Amino acid sequence: MKKIIECVPNFSEGRDPEIIEAIAEAIRNVKGCSLIDVDPGRSTNRTVYTFVGGPESIIEGALAAARVARERIDMRKHGGEHPRFGAMDVCPFVPVAGVTMAGCVEIAKNFAARAAQELKIPLYLYEEAAEHDYRRKLPDVRAGEYEGLAEKLQDPRWKPDFGPTDFVPEWGITATGARKFLIAYNVNILGTSNQAHRIALNLREAGRGEDSPGSLKEVKGMGWFVDEYNLAQVTVNLNDYQVTPIHVMYEEAKKEAAALNLAVTGSEIVGVVPLEAMLMAADYYIEKEGLFIYQEDQKIRLAVERMGLNSVAPFKPEEKIIEYIVAEEPDEPLAGMSVREFIEEIAARSSAPGGGSASAAVAAIGSGLGSMVAKLTWGVRKFEGVQPKMMEAIPVLHEVTQKLIPMIDADTSAFNEYMEGLRMPKNSEAEKKARTAKMQAGLKTAIQVPLTTMRLADSAWDALNLVAEYGNPASKSDTQVGARSLETGIWGAYQNVLINMEGIKDEEYRQATLAEAEQLTLRAKEQCEKVLNLLEH
Structure with a gap:
């Protein structure tokens, strides 16, 4: 992260x-x-x-x-x-x-x-x-x-x-x-400044004084009237949004307003907000309303709509959510290629991209196929009986696929640290020692990349089993190819772990890493057979 x-x-x-x-x-x-x-x-x-x-x-x-x-x-x-x-x-x-x-x-x-x-x-x-x-x-x-x-x-x-x-x-x-992140937040009230302030007094932690505290912790606030909006606002600072999240503040303000026969017409975030706070709000409304939403952009849209964050000014996620503001375009020259370009690059007379990048791509295709079949099953009337199973599988397969794609490029750059060490001087004993340490660290980095590919791909098996057992039978061959691709991607990544392990001198690291990699490879073979067997029944 x-x-x-x-x-x-x-x-x-x-x-x-x-x-x-x-x-x-x-x-x-x-x-x-x-x-x-x-x-x-x-x-x-x-x-x-x-x-x-x-x-x-x-x-x-x-x-x-x-x-x-x-x-x-x-x-x-x-x-x-x-x-x-x-x-x-x-x-x-x-x-x-x-x-x-x-x-x-x-x-x-x-x-x-x-x-x-x-x-x-x-x-x-x-x-x-x-x-x-x-x-x-x-x-x-x-x-x-x-x-x-x-x-x-x-x-x-x-x-x-x-x-x-x-x-x-x-x-x-x-x-x-x-300090913790402070969110400046306003709830719009069709009422007077006195009424908005009354709501604020009921909600803010200090309340009306020591003998009459408010209902929400880590909240400071007051009420005022905004002439340019022609409405009143309960304006608060949420000193700890994990104690009192935005959506809790909004829903409690709605209850207080309803008790005064007042309408709430949305809210606004002043300044910026962490992504986590928005996703917490989305998850609240998803659970409350029994919705099925797994894509991040749709979760943000849901939170914006339910809390009326567009009510007084446009809420533009790319300008309001911190992580989006500072986000950089992913450095993925390989993953950003067309399929033809990627294959031709692999086929070129160079050692990279090689088997590691190919393995990550194949594993991503495997989980992606499972994701596709699950999505083609979800929402179809004749498969209503298996909707809960697809709702369980889709988020996992969708996320695993998204996480495997960057591993295509990560594998190609995995040797950078090792190559830096290889180019270090080795004239004195101290220089030789520093060079060896750098090269050993580089080899471990080169091992961690395919090992991460294996771990990510492995996390897709349970969901893929659900797809095999309950997914649209018309997509049987897609699930079969997905299972074989996932297994092949893990096997290929394992081969990269093995070849890079040859230069490792840390025996404890070697044994622990090989044990994990071997277990993941064995599990891939077993789980692939399980998926294929499910599809035959």
Whole structure:
């Protein structure tokens, strides 16, 4: 899985367009960073930037932005409505995909250490990165704001976690840390601001006070009226969408509105949203309504429709869902070829693509044929009695096929690391040792690719058995070819594991890997025969 981290730095400048753009441009120029949003506020004199990247690039992006702020923002001249105590006031790192919260804590500390050393600025750690409980919540850390910072820093309890301990008047101080993804979300109400606020009070965690908490955890919110939309909104921050998901907030708001005889006319996501949050909503409505939807794009469409996310502005997944925003075109020169081109490339006078890529392609064809037969059986009236079986098989075979296709190219590039090692110098003992280690690591990578092909293909057998037993009998030959192709793909991948294993010196790794590969090959033979036997009865 691609590693994606979101960074949402807030800078104490919301009025000077040149400074605002200079910070944005600094982020854009960092390779691997995608600047998603720039939200300046004149009255607050504050700008919020949202960008995403990998573990290394996200730190570089934050540092690039901080460098501009260090040069262009002077806190001695700053004033605004929003609480603040630094030129780069806060800089949180948020795990989005493939990264843990602990990983983001380390990223925040790495950023803090580098910023302190290079820019000579002080930083506090807050939220999940805080090393003291009293520094965990941002309002506590920022208490007294910039004006009280000089005195605050004289208190040993408020010594910066990184950087100089003395007051830096032109900068102030920065709070950096790691937190969960915050979703800004509005539910549309055909009513008044007072009515929307009443609903918000019933739902938000703080409720109306300690004696009257709301029903939803990790939710902050209020009600207001939006003149441009001519409707009221319950506007909330979902501080942890895994505790209170978007769809739960929407459905609960509908219940509260119905109790007041008010209509709900959809909702909107302000800013961006993780893919997981949208799929959680889709899965909720799929289960609630007994639907059968397995394709991701259709799940997104269902979530958008059920929550009315197009009601006040178009919801464009490619512009709203983080993973789609940063998605890159897959580097699949082989899988992207026509069938003719792929076969001719295999037949060419070169060692790659070879048997490994061919095996992945054959395995993908095998699971693909099973997927095809299941889909041709599903939804057909005369096969109504086996619909549950097809609904079980289709998602598995569809997903396995999609995952096997990239393995066609992965096998061809599997030897890159080994070849890098082969080209390393070997003049001294140290160089020879480093070269051998690199080559051994490269061989293991070359083994893992066909082994992954075997594992993926193996996960299709149970579903293919269902297709063989309950699928459309008119497609019998397709299922037969699918079974043989799946078995052949696994067998071919196994041969690639064997040939690459010859150079492995790690005996423990060799024995464990060969045992698994042999078991998968044996299971493929047994399962193929089982499928073929089912088709004969």
